[in-house]
Amino acid sequence: xxxxWVLAESGEQGxxxxxxxxxxxxxxxxxxxxxxxWGTDTAQVAATLGEYGAAKVYDVGDLGxxxxxxxxxxxxxxxxxxxxxxxxxxxxxxxxxxxxxxxxLSAKLxxxxxxxxxxxxxxxxxxxxxxxxxxxTKIAHARFTGEGPxxxxxxxxxxxxxxxxxxxxxxxxxxxxxxGKTGSAKIVxxxxxxxTGPKLDEAPxxxxxxxxxxxxxxxxxxxxxxGLLRGAAGASRAIVDAGWVPxxxxxxxxxxxVKPTVYLACGISxxxxxxxxxxxxxxxxxxxxxxxxxxxxxADLGIVGDVHKVLPALIEALKSRS
Amino acid sequence: xxxxxxxxxxxxxxxxAALKPDTRTLDRSGKLxxxxxxxxxxxxxLQLAGxxxxxxxxxxxxxxxxxTSGLRTALAMGASKAILVSDDALAGSDALSTAKVLAAAIxxxxxDLVIAxxxxxxxxxxxxxxxxxxxxxxxxxxxxxxxTTDGSTVTVERQTEAGYDDVESPMPVVVTVTAGVVExxxxxxxxxxxxxxxxxxxxSLADLGLDPAQVGGAGARQEMVxxxxxxxxxxxxxxxxxxxxxxxxxxFLEQLKVI
Ligand SMILES: Cc1cc2nc3c(=O)[nH]c(=O)nc-3n(C[C@H](O)[C@H](O)[C@H](O)COP(=O)(O)OP(=O)(O)OC[C@H]3O[C@@H](n4cnc5c(N)ncnc54)[C@H](O)[C@@H]3O)c2cc1C
Ligand SMILES: Nc1ncnc2c1ncn2[C@@H]1O[C@H](COP(=O)(O)O)[C@@H](O)[C@H]1O
Numbered sequence: 001x002x003x004x005w006v007l008a009e010s011g012e013q014g015x016x017x018x019x020x021x022x023x024x025x026x027x028x029x030x031x032x033x034x035x036x037x038w039g040t041d042t043a044q045v046a047a048t049l050g051e052y053g054a055a056k057v058y059d060v061g062d063l064g065x066x067x068x069x070x071x072x073x074x075x076x077x078x079x080x081x082x083x084x085x086x087x088x089x090x091x092x093x094x095x096x097x098x099x100x101x102x103x104x105l106s107a108k109l110x111x112x113x114x115x116x117x118x119x120x121x122x123x124x125x126x127x128x129x130x131x132x133x134x135x136x137t138k139i140a141h142a143r144f145t146g147e148g149p150x151x152x153x154x155x156x157x158x159x160x161x162x163x164x165x166x167x168x169x170x171x172x173x174x175x176x177x178x179x180g181k182t183g184s185a186k187i188v189x190x191x192x193x194x195x196t197g198p199k200l201d202e203a204p205x206x207x208x209x210x211x212x213x214x215x216x217x218x219x220x221x222x223x224x225x226x227g228l229l230r231g232a233a234g235a236s237r238a239i240v241d242a243g244w245v246p247x248x249x250x251x252x253x254x255x256x257x258v259k260p261t262v263y264l265a266c267g268i269s270x271x272x273x274x275x276x277x278x279x280x281x282x283x284x285x286x287x288x289x290x291x292x293x294x295x296x297x298x299a300d301l302g303i304v305g306d307v308h309k310v311l312p313a314l315i316e317a318l319k320s321r322s
Numbered sequence: 323x324x325x326x327x328x329x330x331x332x333x334x335x336x337x338x339a340a341l342k343p344d345t346r347t348l349d350r351s352g353k354l355x356x357x358x359x360x361x362x363x364x365x366x367x368l369q370l371a372g373x374x375x376x377x378x379x380x381x382x383x384x385x386x387x388x389x390t391s392g393l394r395t396a397l398a399m400g401a402s403k404a405i406l407v408s409d410d411a412l413a414g415s416d417a418l419s420t421a422k423v424l425a426a427a428i429x430x431x432x433x434d435l436v437i438a439x440x441x442x443x444x445x446x447x448x449x450x451x452x453x454x455x456x457x458x459x460x461x462x463x464x465x466x467x468x469x470t471t472d473g474s475t476v477t478v479e480r481q482t483e484a485g486y487d488d489v490e491s492p493m494p495v496v497v498t499v500t501a502g503v504v505e506x507x508x509x510x511x512x513x514x515x516x517x518x519x520x521x522x523x524x525x526s527l528a529d530l531g532l533d534p535a536q537v538g539g540a541g542a543r544q545e546m547v548x549x550x551x552x553x554x555x556x557x558x559x560x561x562x563x564x565x566x567x568x569x570x571x572x573x574f575l576e577q578l579k580v581i
Contacts, residue, residue, distance in 0.1 A: 069452060096465050096482060103452025112416045112544045115447045128547060139552045146543030185461040185491035193485040205580060241502030247481055262580050283578060285571055298555050301574045305563025313568035
């Protein structure tokens with residue numbers, strides 16, 4: 001494995017955590033790591049990308065409000081078509097836009113794509129991918145058998161990000177050119193939901209609530225407890241779908257992957273799709289009135305009890321300590 | 323307006339899932355049902371079609387053994403007809419193969435709008451819809467939590483890390499919807515009866531002009547190497563709350579120095 005490209009996604013605070021995780025992983029697999037980025041401040045993010053191992057950043061530039069999927073995939077396909085410095089693998093973040101780019105790229109290049117990857121390793125010169133299946137109770141390994149470069153979509157927190165101490169990456173312009181009809185979906189306005197306290201995927205303590213809370217107003221208990229523990233409040237998909245809390249709180253396969261020091265699951269059954277998002281937590285505490293709930297199979301401390309009794313008592317106990 | 327909905331028919335998720343020992347692909351030999359994820363797409367399509375005069379909702383599915391149970395559920399909800407691609411050569415299809423087959427079938431329906439779920443319950447690659455969009459040379463808007471259309475443009479609230487974006491796209495376009503966007507209706511008795519006679523066009527690969535060597539197991543360019551048990555977490559301590567549950571948690575947090 002000689003060269004790996006990483007799709008580098010940035011937010012308000014520069015490259016996303018997952019981007020830095022991918023650069024770190026790529027560095028351990030190939031001597032040359034390069035990134036593909038887009039937006040108006042690639043020159044700025046190039047410093048951070050370089051610090052995490054990217055030698056070069058291909059800059060697709062400003063997308064003029066277009067959703068990234070089509071233009072960024074078009075730019076990558078053009079770079080690959082140009083033929084020099086073709087990578088052995090392209091790593092993409094399992095994010096909204098990362099998945100779009102992966103799907104587009106796969107169809108453009110007529111190459112399959114491996115998704116939901118939580119680990120990468122080299123075996124016999126090929127890249128072996130790791131995928132949790134059946135709620136993370138089993139781990140499958142897969143690989144591409146066709147011509148490279150393979151397209152790999154990797155989940156958050158599969159690797160720990162570590163800087164390499166490299167200097168700023170060299171920025172090379174790589175505009176998409178004409179994207180045609182596929183690029184005609186445009187962002188006309190952005191809405192940012194107010195967020196307080198630590199971020200769900202970074203907080204050392206996560207307190208999550210599920211349908212067992214019984215009613216939307218009881219989510220206040222989760223928020224209060226999270227506040228007392230200086231943590232973040234999470235949720236199962238059941239209560240997100242029901243509209244009790246915004247999607248940004250969702251933990252699991254289609255939500256955030258969290259790996260806090262302590263995860264408290266309150267009134268959550270522990271469906272496989274929830275488990276894959278929190279099973280990597282260092283310590284897990286579960287409160288559920290059903291002793292048979294699957295969440296207890298991953299809990300270090302399980303309380304078979306009623307959240308309406310245990311949570312208020314826990315909140316009182318913590319308040320009386322401070 | 324032709325609204326095409328991709329509906330996957332999957333093994334009942336409540337039944338234990340299994341892998342086929344030879345190919346390590348999911349065993350789909352049992353009875354299949356409508357993927358819950360796609361019931362939201364069907365409902366969304368019915369609502370959007372209801373708002374634009376002269377619209378029709380057409381289902382497209384790829385499934386083994388001529389399976390139509392899931393399609394009948396969606397027809398009973400109110401879709402008018404279905405295209406089913408079923409061919410033995412499709413066993414073991416990867417996401418791109420699936421997308422090629424579905425794209426060919428969707429083309430026949432002359433779509434103005436294609437709706438799919440952000441991800442299926444059993445495969446959850448979440449790439450099929452965008453691959454379809456690329457193959458059909460259409461824009462795509464994924465992770466829609468709200469969709470409106472006037473028949474020529476779609477306006478979508480698209481989920482983002484920080485909130486959501488308002489996205490506009492000309493049609494035809496592929497839109498993927500998240501679970502919970504709309505409340506899927508229950509088929510009425512009348513709907514169930516009507517669904518029995520609604521047309522389901524069953525097509526083979528040859529009908530679609532696709533080469534069996536390019537799709538299914540034959541065209542797959544990825545393989546499962548092995549499957550192993552994941553490292554299991556050490557058995558924890560499970561206690562029944564006798565009024566001391568909260569104290570147990572406090573003690574545990576103290577021991578971890580979290581408090
Ligand atoms: C494609 C796909 C993706 C998905 N992605 C996700 C995801 O990202 N995240 C996610 O969470 N889910 C996801 N799901 C949904 C998942 O399958 C479950 O439906 C969901 O996690 C259930 O949420 P829950 O545990 O809150 O609800 P339930 O399963 O209804 O569990 C409620 C629990 O509360 C307990 N309870 C009830 N009352 C009390 C009480 N008074 N005190 C204590 N306990 C009580 C019950 O015993 C029960 O165990 C996904 C599903 C699919 C098909
Ligand atoms: N075999 C299929 N038949 C019909 N639609 C499908 C099929 N496979 C995937 N889809 C559609 O694509 C969505 C995402 O699937 P996936 O990429 O498998 O996560 C599904 O929810 C369906 O809407």
